[in-house]
Amino acid sequence: MKKGLPLLIAVGVLLAALVATRLVGNRYLYFAGYVIFQYVVLATAWNILGGYTGYVNFGTAGFFALGAYTATVLILAFKAPLPVQIVAGGLVSAVLGLGIGYLTLRLRGVFFSIATLALALVLQTFVMNWEYVGGAKGVSIIRPAAFPPFASYVEFLFFVMAALAVVSAMAAWWIENSWVGRGLAAIRDNEEAAECMGVPTLRLKLLATVVSGCFMGVAGAPFPYYVTLVEPVSAFSLDYAVNSLAMPMIGGTTTWIGPIVGAILLSTAQQVATVTISSELNLLIVGIVLVAFVLLAPQGIVGLVQRLAGRRRA
Amino acid sequence: MAASLLEVRDVTKRFGGFRALNGVSLDVREGERFGLIGPNGSGKTTLINCISGALRNESGRISFRGCDVTRLPAHQRTRLGIARSFQIPKPFTSMTVLENLCIPLEYAARDVARADVVDEAMAILRRMSLEDKASLLPGRLTQVDMRRLELARAMAAKPRLLISDEAMAGLSSAEVDALLPILFALNEQGITIIMIEHIMRAVMRFSERIAVLDAGEKIAEGPPDEIVKNKDVERAYLGE
Numbered sequence A: 001m002k003k004g005l006p007l008l009i010a011v012g013v014l015l016a017a018l019v020a021t022r023l024v025g026n027r028y029l030y031f032a033g034y035v036i037f038q039y040v041v042l043a044t045a046w047n048i049l050g051g052y053t054g055y056v057n058f059g060t061a062g063f064f065a066l067g068a069y070t071a072t073v074l075i076l077a078f079k080a081p082l083p084v085q086i087v088a089g090g091l092v093s094a095v096l097g098l099g100i101g102y103l104t105l106r107l108r109g110v111f112f113s114i115a116t117l118a119l120a121l122v123l124q125t126f127v128m129n130w131e132y133v134g135g136a137k138g139v140s141i142i143r144p145a146a147f148p149p150f151a152s153y154v155e156f157l158f159f160v161m162a163a164l165a166v167v168s169a170m171a172a173w174w175i176e177n178s179w180v181g182r183g184l185a186a187i188r189d190n191e192e193a194a195e196c197m198g199v200p201t202l203r204l205k206l207l208a209t210v211v212s213g214c215f216m217g218v219a220g221a222p223f224p225y226y227v228t229l230v231e232p233v234s235a236f237s238l239d240y241a242v243n244s245l246a247m248p249m250i251g252g253t254t255t256w257i258g259p260i261v262g263a264i265l266l267s268t269a270q271q272v273a274t275v276t277i278s279s280e281l282n283l284l285i286v287g288i289v290l291v292a293f294v295l296l297a298p299q300g301i302v303g304l305v306q307r308l309a310g311r312r313r314a
Numbered sequence B: 001m002a003a004s005l006l007e008v009r010d011v012t013k014r015f016g017g018f019r020a021l022n023g024v025s026l027d028v029r030e031g032e033r034f035g036l037i038g039p040n041g042s043g044k045t046t047l048i049n050c051i052s053g054a055l056r057n058e059s060g061r062i063s064f065r066g067c068d069v070t071r072l073p074a075h076q077r078t079r080l081g082i083a084r085s086f087q088i089p090k091p092f093t094s095m096t097v098l099e100n101l102c103i104p105l106e107y108a109a110r111d112v113a114r115a116d117v118v119d120e121a122m123a124i125l126r127r128m129s130l131e132d133k134a135s136l137l138p139g140r141l142t143q144v145d146m147r148r149l150e151l152a153r154a155m156a157a158k159p160r161l162l163i164s165d166e167a168m169a170g171l172s173s174a175e176v177d178a179l180l181p182i183l184f185a186l187n188e189q190g191i192t193i194i195m196i197e198h199i200m201r202a203v204m205r206f207s208e209r210i211a212v213l214d215a216g217e218k219i220a221e222g223p224p225d226e227i228v229k230n231k232d233v234e235r236a237y238l239g240e
């Protein structure tokens, strides 16, 4: 792929998002679009560790909620502006990634997975009992006023999430095509051989965990202004853990485009199902689709397309 | 006499209560062709794992070019110049044969510019007669080619010390005869080589000096013609 193409696509997506806010009147579409972009960020972030490196993170909800609650605290304490919330949410979740990675990445992969799962539960319990952020009841957040060129603050949030999706996709693209990504792939294929061939496996795994955790926190930071009622059950929702894992698996885990394809397809399907049937069905849909893919197309949609294209050429 | 490149002193490695290595000491000189033999399960691969850093020895010391590397992680030892092949091949399965070689070239090899990585990899593949397979995934290789890939990938780290762990297992005698000159040529370029091999004909012809392990202990060391006459070695291989 040519070097300039990803940048062109990135600018294109952002312009389209901006133009959409001028043309589309239906407010529901901004809420739905925000969720789709949010899942692009989460799925991309998960895939940097889970897909490129082969370490499965079950604790996406923990990293996401940490970003959301960091933003909540910043709003309550300082009325900090959104960009500050996003940077802070990303940093705090990155530090969490560093800590949990440092403690568990020397061990086998399952230990990391179990630790991430436990971590989300511990964080949720902690937040439930933290009065400053409203404990189990949660806390109401007042959305700031809209400002031009955006007709509402939600339109602005939609645009911000589109920008974050673009940034995370570009980060994944860079990792994939650099020496870092090649080292991560070597770790995924055979960690012992990678280490013996000169790959600093522990350092690269830590880097992947930090970047992955950072983007999950970034995805969570705009959450308070989006929902306006921040409470633990929705911030730590199982949906985040399940979706961020299922979307890359469905789209394909070896390229940056896979998680994006998976996120768009699956979260669109979920949005439609929520409107037309019921939101309870969301996880059921994910489960069925995931099982189908694991059985029929373990390389995901991108792998399927590549195989078909390869066959035609051959 | 040339200086020691690799010094192994009293290395002991346990797996649970079992001593796989028991106070093993070795000296390998710069530029030497060194053979390491011993019956199955005598600890040869375990010793290589300790030297390369894939395993940590509980006691004893390993020095390379005068530096104590006992506590260094494997990737740093590789960068210092120790590269090994795996007895049971461990290829990077999602990468092509060519890309497999690019990893050590990019991460470990000294004096290879990034722009030359692919050319270097192709040159090594040509040397190992793998150039036709460059774009295949390792899963499509035959067992023999898989072993060649193991050795080629270790060569791509541009080591000072190359450790070959049974790279010739399963090769026909014609294939062994084709591989030996490649190893001799590498040695001629100044690369020190430790060869672990069950094929006696190859290891006797190749090595200047041979050490023999039995049940985790070194029972003999010397030039090939002495080793073949050694009574302890005979007993270790043939039993009482």
Ligand SMILES: Nc1ncnc2c1ncn2[C@@H]1O[C@H](COP(=O)(O)OP(=O)(O)OP(=O)(O)O)[C@@H](O)[C@H]1O
Pocket: B015, B020, B038, B039, B040, B041, B042, B043, B044, B045, B046, B047, B087
């Ligand atoms: N990771 C491990 N855990 C437990 N025991 C091990 C481990 N690796 C090796 N061993 C044991 O240590 C002993 C030495 O094994 P090693 O693989 O070093 O022998 P070897 O000389 O390379 O044999 P071969 O000629 O069959 O390759 C064997 O008894 C083996 O079962």
Ligand SMILES: [Mg+2]
Pocket: B044, B045, B046, B087
């Ligand atoms: Mg062995």
